[in-house]
Amino acid sequence: IAGITQAPTSQILAAGRRMTLRCTQDMRHNAMYWYRQDLGLGLRLIHYSNTAGTTGKGEVPDGYSVSRANTDDFPLTLASAVPSQTSVYFCASSDLAGEGGNEQFFGPGTRLTVL
Amino acid sequence: GQNIDQPTEMTATEGAIVQINCTYQTSGFNGLFWYQQHAGEAPTFLSYNVLDGLEEKGRFSSFLSRSKGYSYLLLKELQMKDSASYLCAVSRISSGSARQLTFGSGTQLTVLP
Numbered sequence: 007i008a009g010i011t012q013a014p015t016s017q018i019l020a021a022g023r024r025m026t027l028r029c030t031q032d033m034r035h036n037a038m039y040w041y042r043q044d045l046g047l048g049l050r051l052i053h054y055s056n057t058a059g060t061t062g063k064g065e066v067p068d069g070y071s072v073s074r075a076n077t078d079d080f081p082l083t084l085a086s087a088v089p090s091q092t093s094v095y096f097c098a099s100s101d102l103a104g105e106g107g108n109e110q111f112f113g114p115g116t117r118l119t120v121l
Numbered sequence: 122g123q124n125i126d127q128p129t130e131m132t133a134t135e136g137a138i139v140q141i142n143c144t145y146q147t148s149g150f151n152g153l154f155w156y157q158q159h160a161g162e163a164p165t166f167l168s169y170n171v172l173d174g175l176e177e178k179g180r181f182s183s184f185l186s187r188s189k190g191y192s193y194l195l196l197k198e199l200q201m202k203d204s205a206s207y208l209c210a211v212s213r214i215s216s217g218s219a220r221q222l223t224f225g226s227g228t229q230l231t232v233l234p
Binding site: 037039041046047048049050051054064065096100102108109110111112113114115 | 154162163164165166169208210220221222223224225226227
């Protein structure tokens with residue numbers, strides 16, 4: 007593994023189903039983030055985590071939950087998917103301990119379609 | 122709250138120079154990022170400004186004026202591969218020091234031969 011990986015790459019899901027999007031990073035970054043990207047709206051933060059064991063809500067958290075059991079993994083769960091959750095989901099991580107801007111590194115994304 | 126504005130689309134010619142502007146209104150400002158995103162791919166980091174002035178990195182430069190809530194990304198010697206969406210993102214420190222980014226909607230740049 008190099009950087010951030012996400013799984014699945016894409017998924018078609020029936021409304022009402024439960025779905026977990028996986029995200030793993032091997033850079034030992036302490037902070038991780040989940041965004042959704044929709045046409046015309048840009049990237050919007052769903053949830054974030056400063057460090058293992060802590061999570062926080064972003065701009066659009068409703069309908070999503072996250073957990074951070076360890077440094078490397080940050081899964082995003084849709085408990086009961088709805089069509090408005092059709093989007094491209096990006097996971098990102100950053101090293102809060104470093105100096106400078108602590109840029110975020112993004113995974114390749116998961117394209118989710120809810121029917 | 123936060124508000125970030127950037128043009129939706131721009132077109133330029135190969136070899137030319139293009140400037141992409143970004144204006145923002147935010148509380149707790151902690152820096153401004155520019156990311157590049159090719160279609161179907163993840164955003165990749167281009168530049169970061171936290172102090173006023175110009176940061177130069179090869180063909181790309183980024184400028185920040187905190188008092189005006191204004192930044193621009195300057196791309197010189199445009200190449201066809203520079204056709205992409207350019208995302209302006211404002212950083213603020215959230216509780217626990219995680220830096221939350223708020224992104225603009227992106228500027229789709231098309232470079233013509």
